[in-house]
Amino acid sequence: MTVKNYFPEDESERVAVDAGLSRKVGAHNDNLMVVEVHFDKGVTAPLHHHPHEQITYVMSGRFEFTIGDETYIVGAGDSLYKQPNIEHGATCLEAGTLLDVFTPRRDDFL
Numbered sequence: 001m002t003v004k005n006y007f008p009e010d011e012s013e014r015v016a017v018d019a020g021l022s023r024k025v026g027a028h029n030d031n032l033m034v035v036e037v038h039f040d041k042g043v044t045a046p047l048h049h050h051p052h053e054q055i056t057y058v059m060s061g062r063f064e065f066t067i068g069d070e071t072y073i074v075g076a077g078d079s080l081y082k083q084p085n086i087e088h089g090a091t092c093l094e095a096g097t098l099l100d101v102f103t104p105r106r107d108d109f110l
Contacts, residue, residue: 056080
């Protein structure tokens with residue numbers, strides 16, 4: 001099996017998820033994936049859950065994140081952890097970009 005080590009920016013396209021919300025998949029293998037997520041101001045990613053562990057790094061913008069029964073206002077440089085199957089969602093308060101890391105890989109994003 002050949003392992004892909006390099007994922008050039010121009011080989012991955014930004015995909016519209018919903019109005020004002022798009023994502024771009026970066027490097028990934030079976031066990032790990034990185035995804036850039038772009039939000040326009042006011043867009044909400046509704047509460048949801050999945051079996052993957054997830055870390056979110058805020059690259060830019062401001063967001064209100066709900067994870068379980070806790071809510072956080074976060075900005076550039078902040079990061080969040082979401083354990084498997086925990087309800088979570090976010091509302092974009094100021095247009096921005098998140099970097100999500102999933103383990104294992106989100107096959108539904110490919």
